[in-house]
Amino acid sequence: MFLKVYRHEFKSLLKTMLITLAVGLVVALVLGGVTNFMRALAERYNEEGQYNFAIILLTSGLSMSPMAIVIVFIAQAIIIFARFYKSVATDEAYLTFTLPSDNVTQYRARFLSLLSWIFICVLALIINFVVYRIVSLIGRVWPVAEIFGYYGISLSDVFDGLLLTEGITLAIIFVIFECVQLCFAILLASKLAKKFKIGATILFIFLIEHVEGMLLSSIFMLLLSSSVSWEIDARIGTAIILFGSIVLLSGVSILWYILSKRLVANLNVD
Amino acid sequence: MPNVLEVKNLTKRYGKFTALDDVSISVEGGKIIGLLGPNGSGKTTFLKCLAGLLTIDGGEVLIDGKKVGGETKKVVSFLPERTYLDSSSTVIETINFFKEFYDDFDEQKACAMLETLGVDKNAKMRTLSKGTKEKVQLILVMSRNAKLFLLDEPLGGVDPAAREFILNTILTKYKDGSTIIVSTHLILDVEEILDEYIFVQNNKLTAYGSVKAIHEQGKTVDGLFREAFRCF
Incomplete structure (x- = not known):
């Protein structure tokens, strides 16, 4: 099925x-x-x-x-x-x-x-x-x-300096996180709002995106300000990507749990 | 026939409001049952609990011996009050959708019924009138060979000629041995085909009995309903 x-x-x-x-x-x-x-x-x-x-x-x-x-x-x-x-x-x-x-x-x-x-x-x-x-x-x-x-x-800058593989991994995790987050917003808003469901969903999406943006930028700014130089070398890049991946994956897991166990399993279709 | 539906102490709440309060009932297979009650008495909530669209707050619902879930949805065919079909699809695409998802769906029967009612199979759902959409939905739901049919106000938005068609369709399913629970206000229209009736009042089941027994007393279900739910 x-x-x-x-x-x-x-x-x-x-x-x-x-x-x-x-x-x-x-x-x-x-x-x-x-x-x-x-x-x-x-x-x-x-x-x-x-x-x-x-x-x-x-x-x-x-x-x-x-x-x-x-x-x-x-x-x-x-x-x-x-x-x-x-x-x-x-x-x-x-x-x-x-x-x-x-x-x-x-x-x-x-x-x-x-x-x-x-x-x-x-x-x-x-x-x-x-x-x-x-x-x-x-x-x-x-x-x-x-x-x-x-x-x-130069091409070597792209492949070595930007840690392409790790960067792509982080991007994939970020996309998954965004999708889970938006689906969460859709399901929660539609469950809570009795009227004007579309408006409530859009409002909730903006709210959740705003909070997420603030949280993620704060975390990354803290991480960047702690480095000795703004030049991103492989070591710092890997650390940022690893940290970002852990933060996002934790977010995905928490939201997924709430979605599966709370919102979807305890479904009430109006 | 064995019981197709067992409801024990079913309770459903919406926040602080109790929509169904400690409802218990057992329904034998192969019956047509009228679920009757005034507006807001909990009829739709009851049917939605059986269809698996609402999570119950207390008690137990068993359909064909199984708790409501993926397995029971295979044997339950639910017709809601609302039109739920994708408006961007054509009628034939919707038929194909049902054919793909429900193993018990009889495509030939659906096509024959559409032809009888003169519904164009290639028409987009959004171009159909509200009444025709409801007819298409009813045809799809009734073209399944399900064990339990849950029909929420099937006669509500259709013309008198179509009502006769719907009642005949329900009777066909009855002959096939299925159980049909029909929620309706139009008691006079359905009374002749009912085996049993359930009265729902103030979110509780207040009466459950045989229509034949009522008739033997020289009464009608419609008369009994008017007596039980008198507004003045």
Whole structure:
């Protein structure tokens, strides 16, 4: 039953998500191309000593264009969480929780589907940024492998200095933590609020994100201020990542326990 | 027939409000039972407890000898008052969904019933009227070969012609040996098909008996209901 529910939930978003993924890629390609063209135009005017403020203004405006890629990602995340909300906190919950399996299985399968889509979208976000950069630098940096060099970074810096593997691990744990936290907010708000459930859920999400942001930034600032220098070497980087992973995993475990044992197992569908 | 439903000292609270207070009942298999009572008496709460949509605060509910959970949901078919179907799906997609999730779902029967009521299988749920959505939902629920059917106000939003269809559908299930618990205010419409009645008042079961016995006394369940729940 777990796999059946997971498959059904995943497929229910497939059509919509494929469209949004395609939109994200098109946005990255178009914005990359436009940025490339505008920059070239601005450089030509600059070389000729003509300062066309319209071009400069447009070019500086385009420097904000990666925001559009992030907006597409946010829209995707909203669609994914809205699907989860619909299946567990609206009238559709009557169907969800009368399907022939226990409530916790229903919740877990739906959460896993949500998580799968979020990871796909995060991957698409990264790909879209890379595509945007490559397209915006075509003609200026070639071959593409030299892009890091264009920014004064060598590949060894990326792999050694930023502790790529540990960084990715931390990012994965962070994404899982965020998803568990948001599902927790959705379930708790829908349980507590008798009216205006959507508003209450959004408010609760903002509240929980705010508190989490404050807590995490305080912890990391404390950790960073205790280091002898701001230069992140491998040792300090590993410590931060390890500490961050432990904090986030603890958060995931606590929230998961409350979700499974308290909210879902003691279900009351209004 | 063995008991399909055993409820012992069931209590359900919403905060400080007690929605069901120490309810006990045993229901034999193969019966049609009317769950009757005024608004807010606890009928829907009772059905939702049996369907596994509410966590009970006290007592025990056994369906087919098992505690309410994943296993009992396999043999219980619940029709809530609300429309719970995904509005973005078509009718046929919804049928396929039921077919995929319920082993006892009879697709042919569902399609035949849809045809009888003239519902377009390719229509999106959101384009259907409220009454038609309720009919589709009823068809889906009644197309299962479940042991226990829980119907919450199945006659509420449908026209008189459809009511007859619904009552016939319930009778078909009765012939198949299933137990059907129908919660309704429209007692006159269902009285003829009922075997037993349950009266719910002030969150307690106040009466449980045979409809035949009432009729033998020259009374009707509707008359008894009006007597028991007189407002003035």
